[in-house]
Amino acid sequence: MAFLAAGPLRSQAPPSDVYDDFRNNCASCHTIGGGPLTGPDLKGLTERTDRAWLHRFLSDPKALIDAGDPRAAQLFQEFRGSYMPTLPGMTAERIDALIDLIEYESGLEKSAFAGMRLPERPLTEADVLRGQALFLGDQPLARGGPACLHCHSTVSVPGFGGGRLGPDLSTVYARMEGRKALGAWLMAPPSPVMAPVFQRHPLEEEEVLGLVAFLQEESRRAGVEPVQGREVDLLLAGSSLAALVLVAFDFLWRRRYRATRRPLLESTRR
Numbered sequence: 001m002a003f004l005a006a007g008p009l010r011s012q013a014p015p016s017d018v019y020d021d022f023r024n025n026c027a028s029c030h031t032i033g034g035g036p037l038t039g040p041d042l043k044g045l046t047e048r049t050d051r052a053w054l055h056r057f058l059s060d061p062k063a064l065i066d067a068g069d070p071r072a073a074q075l076f077q078e079f080r081g082s083y084m085p086t087l088p089g090m091t092a093e094r095i096d097a098l099i100d101l102i103e104y105e106s107g108l109e110k111s112a113f114a115g116m117r118l119p120e121r122p123l124t125e126a127d128v129l130r131g132q133a134l135f136l137g138d139q140p141l142a143r144g145g146p147a148c149l150h151c152h153s154t155v156s157v158p159g160f161g162g163g164r165l166g167p168d169l170s171t172v173y174a175r176m177e178g179r180k181a182l183g184a185w186l187m188a189p190p191s192p193v194m195a196p197v198f199q200r201h202p203l204e205e206e207e208v209l210g211l212v213a214f215l216q217e218e219s220r221r222a223g224v225e226p227v228q229g230r231e232v233d234l235l236l237a238g239s240s241l242a243a244l245v246l247v248a249f250d251f252l253w254r255r256r257y258r259a260t261r262r263p264l265l266e267s268t269r270r
Helices: 016-025 051-059 061-066 070-078 092-106 125-136 179-187 194-200 205-222 230-252 261-269
Strands: none
Touching: 016 092, 016 194, 051 061, 051 070, 051 092, 061 070, 125 205, 179 205
16 A cells, blocks of 8 residues: 655644544554554545545444455455454544544644654664563563563463463564564553553653564574463473372371271270
């Protein structure tokens, strides 16, 4: 899809709450003038797409794709077969407000949503180690956010492999095709679980860079160390622990009451 430049279209900026809505729900996958991320660049969107189609698509993207709409199907193929999630509470008024914001920002020389610019320098071993410490919680996040380990795992995480609330992130760097898209996602995670937390405790730029470096290294490791068998390891560890508990109880209760008939017979022989 060609990303077309747009001239000034709207003279008045939308309200701040519309900016918050786009920032919290759209900016992790889309820029306005910064190129594609996991979704297309939205600059000049209303000059190449009519509002009626945008309303249908934003109301339920998956339904329109599954219905065979040619434009929706093209987007689906271009962006690696990823469904755009339907935002909760989406109304016609909210869709119009977001389209107005895209239209207004498209007319600016540089949009507020042109995208985060992570440093382009090569990632170093120090970046990887910092990212690992942040992921594991060994180094707290500067603004008080929770460590990734609480909800996620990767191929090299020790022990039982971290949390299971979120997906395994061993190959997320490769899946998102590099630092730009992954960095944007980390700056404004759109998931229903992460978004409320990281709106109040956003990551700093150096923290994002460190986590990107660590997850890049994890994707490399996952190519030769696929994530497998952790559920089996957990089952075996649980079984072993249960056996140890039973042995301990048997030792502690070794003098417990064991039978009735044998003590009675032995007492009659005396």
